Amino acid sequence: MRRSGCRNFISVGGSKQRNDLGRKCHCPNKVCKLMSLNLFAFFHLNMMFSSIPEERRPEVVEKAYWPLLDLPEAVGFPIGIEATGLTLEIINAIDPGWIARLRERIISGQIEFIGSGYAQIIGPLCPAIVNEQNLRLGNQVYEAILGARPKLALINEQAYSAGLIPLYRAAGYQAICMDWDNLAPHHPEWPAETRFSPQQAIAPDGTTIGLLWTQTFLFQRLQRLAHDDISLDEYLETISSFRTRSPRTLCLYSNDAEIFGVRPNRMATEERVANGEWQRIQSAWQALARQPDVRFVSPSEAFGDYANTTAPLHLETSAYPIPVKKQPKYNVLRWALAGRDNLAINAACSRLTDALEEKRVTTDMEWAQLCRLWSSDFRTHITEQRWHAYLNEVAELEAKHGTSPPPPWPPSKSGVQRSDGRWITVETPALKATLNRRRGLAIQSLARHGETAPPMIVSHLHGRFQGIALQYDWYTANLVFEALDGPKVSDLDWAHTSIDHLPDGIIRVTGTMQSRKGPITKAITFDAIKPRVTVDIWADWPEPGRGSLRAAHICVEPTAFEWKDLTARCHNGGHDQESFALGPGPIDHAAAVSFQVSATTGLGCTDGILDxxxxxxxxxxxxDRAVAPLIPMIEHRPEVEGPFCRILLSAQETDDTLKPHSDRRPPLHFRYAILLH
Structure with a gap:
């Protein structure tokens, strides 16, 4: 087998090390000279693939994974393989010979193994402790099965947040792989050539990690070639178009292995398996290797001398806080708010996480099970049989740990009934608020008691903004469901209201509103000591249907802040808060991507707090993530009268994974609070 790049010993930090990262050396080996095009590739293996029934897993190993192991020897250069620890365990149970061959290929240098953790979890949606345990357990399995820990990581689904970087560094990873094509439109300040060389990414605390680019366009071109959608000449022309006189690094492939030789049955439009798919990949890469000025390298060798000499990049932006691979329709909300009932199972996993954190002694088996239950594949195109097995496992585990959602039904109305007037004024020693009974107890204004500055939280009535796009009523604390195939449903109706004066000076206002889908009850509780108001919502609906369900909208008063300094802060899977400046704008996380994909992105808010x-x-x-881990979305745009800014708390968004919630029982319950400071 031909070696790509020099692997002689070189001096690093005063000691001799094998040149595994492709650092420049001074030996006479001609292969060490910089070529104009450095190519690498790796394949993602996932035995938990959502739409593949468990009984088909041996077929996947036979038809997809075995040909993959033969690929580096056939093409004459190394490739990468990435898999979770759980995937390796499943393969080992099905075919131990495959694992043995993988180890041989790793030792020989024909395959570089890339890590990702124990289970394929979506880091920006999971609490930091889950991400830590997932990386730790993954390393344990890698050592047990493969005999080594990888240094290069593929962030699961390339769902990235800056707060994850310190966790990956603590787990021993030196670099991560991220998709250039999805990120670049959000960073016009990056030079175009940035995409062709390794970089560094930076965390909120200043921690940096190496960054190797992948490209959606290139991995999809290889898929089209293998599936016989484009010709070999078309594919070779695509790659040749990137050749220049200066060196460039390209990732030829960085996606699923299970779509070659088999089909996962995710989409009705999937092509039939074309004969010789792995052979087409082999022939294409052999043809590329024969071209002048082309050098195939392993993923780690692709770093060269670049990663430590470039200024670190902030991959996240205020408008796009959680980047994800592929086209915009494929965003973080699919795992948070779509699927069969992702909001409910994420709430259950949040409760189970809290239970394990509170235990004095936990086992690796308990954390491994929880990480598996957080897996992304239960949240997309999961088969009916696997879905019901998942629900049963979650229910059994909740019973074991004594975790369960709070009582679903609202408290009885025992207070003073209000049936007159539109406005209700509520005052406690800590708060003063005005509620709009005509509009479902929307909060017209919310302020500290005795405060003279403009209230921070308001509703904007018609005429507040002059721009035609904003000439509506914009309420705070209202629920809206927008169906793909029906009229909008909201709680903006007359509220049949009662007011309860509770112990310690607490006041609770409860209202019930009628809607096309069924009654909605809202209880707003005003604290007497802290300037906090808590909102509970119960929607007695059998099933929402296909559409977006925003459980709350919170409007900000334009005159209440110094907008150039206004910042949103939250945790997105890490221990450190991430900061997103709101002043510049525009920001619209809730903007629809298409008719079928109802929103663009959101914030993980993995400890439940957005400041x-x-x-x-x-x-x-x-x-309250134990009730429902609602996803905050920010909408912010400059206007003549001052910025229009509001925060939406979403309970459901639409995309190709959203399916009817046949297992859900009414009512829907959401809880959030607003604390002024």
């Missing part, structure tokens, strides 16, 4: 502040005053939104 909005300009450094002088602000407020905090507290989401």
């Amino acid at each position: 909005i502040s300009d450094g002088r005053r602000g407020f905090r939104i507290e989401i």
